[in-house]
Amino acid sequence: MPRRSVVPVGLLLPLLFFAACKGGSSGGESGSGAGGSASGNVAKVGAALSITGLAAVYGAGQRAGIEAAVENVNGSNSLGGARLQVLVEDDGSTKEGGINVFQKFINQDKVSVIIGPTLSTTATAADPLAQQAKVPVLGVSNTAPSGITDIGDYIFRDSLTEAQVIPGAVKKAKAKLGFKTAGMLYGNDDVFTKAGYDVMKKALDDEGVKIIETQTFAKPDRDFSAQLTSLKSKVPNILLVSALAENAAAIVAQARQLGYDGPIMGGNGFNAPAFIKNGGAAAEGVLVGTSWNSASTEPANVTFKEAMQKKGVAPDQFAAQAYTGVLIIAEAIRKSGNKTGRDDIKNGFAQVKDLDTPLGKFSFTEKRDAKHEPSVQEVKGGKFQVFQ
C-alpha cells in the first residue's frame, strides 16, 4: 500500500501538464482500448517519450512516427487478429520522469513492451527497472555507444550508435569525393563529442586518409576563428567536425566566413534542424552521417513518408526510427505466433531478420543493437538530402 500512494503523486503532475498541453488531440491512445483481458489479443505498447523539456523537439516526431505506424499495422490486420494499443507518456526529458513513466507502464498499465525513452541518459536510469521486471524495452533514439543494451537481455534498440554511422559515412563520402587529407576539429570537454572524434579518427585511419591537423575547442566557446584559420592554412581536402548542435552552426559559419570552401563533414550533433536553421547559407553542402536515408524509394520508406504527410508532420530521422520500432514489435509478435506476452515479444525480437523498414533491411546484432546500412546526407536548399 505505501508504494501505491507514491506512484500516482509522481505521475499526476506530468499527466496534468501533458493533458493541458495537448488539449483536444487524441491524447496518445489509438486502437480499440478494449484491453480488459490481459493476455488477449491486444498488445499494450508503452511509449516513454520526451514530449516536454530539452528533448521535446525529438519527442514530437517520435510520437507522430509511433502513432502512424500503429495505424498502419492495425489497419493491415497482419497480426492474426492481434492489435497494438499505444500509451504515450511524457518523461519530461529527465531521468526521474523516465523512472516514473516506466513504473506506471510496468506495474499499473502492465504493458507488453516499452518504446523509448528518448534520451540515452534517461535510458540508463529507467531501463534497469524494466530489465528487473522482465519487460522488453526497445530504444528508438538512444545512440550512446555503450551502457544501453549492456543493461540486460530485455533491452534492445533500433537506433545506430555514432560508432556505427560514422565509419560508413566516411567511406561513402571518400568514394564520392576522393579526399586524401583531412583536418579535424572537436570539442574536448564533452564525452559525446570526444567519442565522436575517436570514431572519426579511426574511420579516417582505416580509410588511409592522412590527418594533417587536429584542433579542439570547449563547449562554452563562441569564437573558433583561431582554430579554423590554422586548419585552413594547412589546406586539408576535407574538414571533419565533432561538435554538439549548439556549436556546430557557428563553427561552419565561421569556417565559411574565413574563406574555407572545401567540404565539411559533421558528427551526430549536426543531425538537427537547429543546425540548418542557425547555419543558413553556410550549412549548405555540409555532409552528415545518418541512419535514415530520407530519399530512399524503398516501399517501406515511401509508406512511412506518406503516413507522416497525412499527419502533417515533417518526417525526420527520429520519426523514422520510432516508426520502425513499431514495425519491429509487430514483426516480433508475428515471429512468436501472434502471441503478445512480454517474453513472447522479447523472444520474437531475436528472430527479426532483414525486416523491410524505412531505415532499410533491419536486424539486431548479437548484443541487441541495431544493424542496418547507414547513409550520408548533404544539406541542400535548407534541407537534409541524400548525398550522391
Added chain:
Amino acid sequence: MQQAINGIFLGSIYALFAVGYTLVFGVLDILNLAHQAVFMLCAFVALALVGQSGMHIALALPLAAAVGGILGLVLERIAFRPLRGRADSNISGLISSLAAATIFEAIALQFFGPDVSRFPFGTFPDRPLHIGPATVSALQLTIVAISVALMAILTTLLRATPLGRRIRAVAENPRAARILGVDVDRIIAWSFFISSALGGAAGVLFGLAFNSVSPDVGRSIELKGLAVIILGGMGSVTGAVIAGFAIGILEVFTVARIGSSYRDAVSFAVLFLILLVRPRGLLGQAATREA
C-alpha cells in the same frame, strides 16, 4: 596575418566587456558578477527587437544598451545598495551579484529557451573584404570600430566631464567625495548604468559576431573578463583596454602555435605570472588609497 586580425577582433570584445567590469570595480571595489548576465540579456533583447519586430540593428544596438544600463540601475538598487555600509559588504555584494546573475539567467531561460538562437540572416550585410591573404568582414570592422569608439568615449567622459570627475573622486575616496558635496549614491548608480550599458553593447556585438546567443553565453567571457581586468590593473579603464587586446591576441596565437587545448592554460598562466611579478597589473595604481 589572419590570426592577428582574429586576435584584434576577439580582443576588442573582451576589452569592451572588461571596461564596464573594471569601472564598477574601480568605484566600489566590488566585483559585479552579474555583469555577464547583463551581457547575455542585452544580446537577447537586441535579438528580440531585430527578430520579432524587425527593427534595424543600428537602432536595436543602442536600445539594447540602454536596457542594459537600466538593468545596471536595478542591479545596483537591489543587489548592492542595501548592502552598502555593512561590515563585510565586499563579500556579500559579490554573492548577491552572483544571485542576480542566476536570476537573470533563469529569466532568459524562461523567455528564450535553452537553445542557441541567432540574429536573422542579413541583419548586418556580411561582405568579406580581403586584405592581402587575410579576410575581414565588414561586420568585424564595424564591431572593432564601435568597441574602440565606445571605449574612447568612456575615457573622455571619465577624464573631461564633471560626471567623470565625480566618478573618479568616489573611486578615490567615497567619504572625502561626500564631504566635498558629491552625491555618492547617485554617482555609483551612474557608474552602474554606464558599466552595464557597455556590457550590454558588448553582448549585442558578441551575438552579432559569433551568431550564437544562449542563456549561458556570458559564462565563457566572464572569466576572460576577470583575467583582463586583473592583467590591466583592477579599476584601470585604459589598462583593461590594453589587456583585452593582449589576451585576445595571446589566445589566438596560442591556438596557432601551441595548440587549442592549451589556450586557456596559457592565458591564465600569463595572468598568474603578472600577479606574481606585478601584482597591481599593467596600469594599476599602487595600493595607496586603501589607507
